[in-house]
Each structure stands twice: as structure tokens, then as C-alpha cells.
Amino acid sequence: MSENAQAEVCERVWHYTTREGLAGILESNVLWARAANQTNDPEELLVGPETLRELLDETSEDIDPQDVNDVLAMVGGITVNTRYGAHLLSGCRQPDSLAMWRLYAGNTTGYAIVLDAKQPLFIRRQRPLTPEMVQAWSPVDSFGQERIKDWAASTSQTPWSWEDVVYEPSDLETKLREGLLALEETARLRRLKKPLVRDELEIMADLGSLFRHVKHNHFEYEKEKRVVCMTMPGAEGPFVPVSFDGGPANYVELGIPLDPTAALKDGKAEPVDRLPIVEIFAGPNGDPDYAKSLLQAHRYQGIQVSRSSVQFRIERGDR
Numbered sequence: 001m002s003e004n005a006q007a008e009v010c011e012r013v014w015h016y017t018t019r020e021g022l023a024g025i026l027e028s029n030v031l032w033a034r035a036a037n038q039t040n041d042p043e044e045l046l047v048g049p050e051t052l053r054e055l056l057d058e059t060s061e062d063i064d065p066q067d068v069n070d071v072l073a074m075v076g077g078i079t080v081n082t083r084y085g086a087h088l089l090s091g092c093r094q095p096d097s098l099a100m101w102r103l104y105a106g107n108t109t110g111y112a113i114v115l116d117a118k119q120p121l122f123i124r125r126q127r128p129l130t131p132e133m134v135q136a137w138s139p140v141d142s143f144g145q146e147r148i149k150d151w152a153a154s155t156s157q158t159p160w161s162w163e164d165v166v167y168e169p170s171d172l173e174t175k176l177r178e179g180l181l182a183l184e185e186t187a188r189l190r191r192l193k194k195p196l197v198r199d200e201l202e203i204m205a206d207l208g209s210l211f212r213h214v215k216h217n218h219f220e221y222e223k224e225k226r227v228v229c230m231t232m233p234g235a236e237g238p239f240v241p242v243s244f245d246g247g248p249a250n251y252v253e254l255g256i257p258l259d260p261t262a263a264l265k266d267g268k269a270e271p272v273d274r275l276p277i278v279e280i281f282a283g284p285n286g287d288p289d290y291a292k293s294l295l296q297a298h299r300y301q302g303i304q305v306s307r308s309s310v311q312f313r314i315e316r317g318d319r
Helices: 003-010 019-028 045-063 065-085 098-104 131-136 142-155 169-191 200-211 217-222 288-297
Strands: 013-019 031-033 085-091 109-116 226-232 250-255 277-282 304-307
Touching: 003 288, 013 019, 013 098, 013 277, 019 288, 045 065, 045 169, 045 200, 065 169, 065 200, 085 250, 098 217, 131 142, 169 200, 226 250, 277 288, 288 304
Parallel strands: 277 304
Antiparallel strands: 013 085, 013 109, 031 085, 031 250, 085 226, 109 277
16 A cells, blocks of 8 residues: 555544434434443443552652552543543554444445544534533532533533544553653653653643553454544533433534534534545445445545445345
8 A cells, every 4th residue: 555545544534324314413413422331331431540559659659648649649530521421532553444344334235424534523502501410510610610610611612633543552551651651751840840841741741641542452453543522521401312211311412513612402403514525435235326326315426435345245144
């Protein structure tokens, strides 16, 4: 593969889905990001914090005790917030993957939506923020109320980007050790009363950001590229759709808002533009004509539809 072709693959992400999933995505112009504690990985977003705790046990004697306590508190806080405030949209870096066709695309009868990975996505607003929502979150004072309002206003305008998942433990440990060494250096400079290169909060924020893109290596075959978006735990009201049974759903919708500052009307969710789709692949046993008809029906123009090059035949009983 040429360098240009490799760069093109890196700038794309494959979202494998079923026949029904393709229809729903093209009709709604949104992708679902599932709550982190509801994925098929029971250790989702926990591998990074646990690895950092283990490294701290090895190096805590070399770091200021206060910094150790601060890092442990940060790890605890981030673990709670990310497990119960993070939502994940998964894609794949691997084009035309038989494993992904079989697992996520209706046992090869589905489709892969190929998206522009350079284009960030946004959390779709489902309903306006109401005074009742603010009070339900029990802010202790007017400052707390304003903070919730500011958060709600900014969330829908925050871009969330695709990033590669890290599976190799040694890669994660190297980056975490670099962060801990930076904390040691900051503590040393403080003792000497010398100018800091970076302060503790900045270093800990960088450590925390690593946690969002780490996964256990037994999922490495998925070659995942993901969007991790955050909502405030307990304050998801304007953003979480209503489920079929009337309660809150376990996902948020990601898309491209037409106007993120416009007021919502008529009790409807925020209008969204078409997704940044660059191509659609039909699975080894999928129907390209079905994808073409959906694209035409939902006014997606100029999108190429291709068929998987994977040779895989399913038995009639496996459909």
C-alpha cells in the first residue's frame, strides 16, 4: 500500500452495523455512543486507572506524599466520572475485517459505514434545560445552579474526536511512567523553589486523558478507534434520549448540529446535518443495492457503495 493510501485509511474509521442499523443511522443522521458501564467489556475505562495505581505502589517513595495522595484522589474521581459519565462510540481502524463483519454486522450480512475520522462529532440536545432539571441535581447554591447551566450550554458545542485505542500494556506503562517522572521533577523543583516546567494539575490532567483510550489487550483484534464523550453524572437530562420503556436510555446521540446555539422547538430533538460519510461497504453477504436505495432516500449524494472483498459464505441457518 502506498503512503497516500495508508494516510487515507488512517483518516477513515469503519463503523460496522446491521442492515437495520444502517437504515436507522441514515434516517436519523446520528450515531449512538453507549454508556461506558454498559459495554461488552466489564473493565471498560478501568484498565488505565488500575495500571497507574500499580505503578504508584512501585514509585511512591520517590514522589512527594501529597502528590501521591492527589494522584490517587484523581484516579478515584476520574474512575467514577468516566464509568458513569462517559459514553463511547466505537469504530474500527481495520478496513474490511472478517472478524468485525461477523461480530457487529449481522454475521456478514450487514454494512460498514466509512466515516471521515478528521471530522469531530457533537452530543445532540434532546430537550431544553429546565429549572426542574437544575433543582433535581440538588445544587447547593446559586453558583452551583449557574455551573450546571454553563455546563449544559457548553456540552452541545464541545467537539469530540476519534482516537485510537491503546492495547499494549507496555505502551500505556511507558506514558504513565513519563507522567509520574514529571510529577517527581515538579516536586523536586518546588523543594528547591525553582520555576516549574509544568504544574501538578496539568500533569495529572494528561494522565487522566490516557485512561479514556486504553482497553484490555484481549480486545486487540477489534483495532478500535473511538469517540469518548463526557456528560456530567446526574446531569444528563438535556442529552440522554428517552428509552422505549419511558426511562432514560443508556446512550447519547452524536452528530453534526445545524445550529448548536438555536433554541429547541416543539419538544423535538436538535436538528442535525448529514453525517460525514465517505463510503459504504456491503458485507460479504450484504446487498449493495439496499445501501444505495437508502442513501438516495435520505439525500446522501455522491457516496460510493462497494462490496466487501472478503470471501465468506454463510449457511442458510446462520442468517
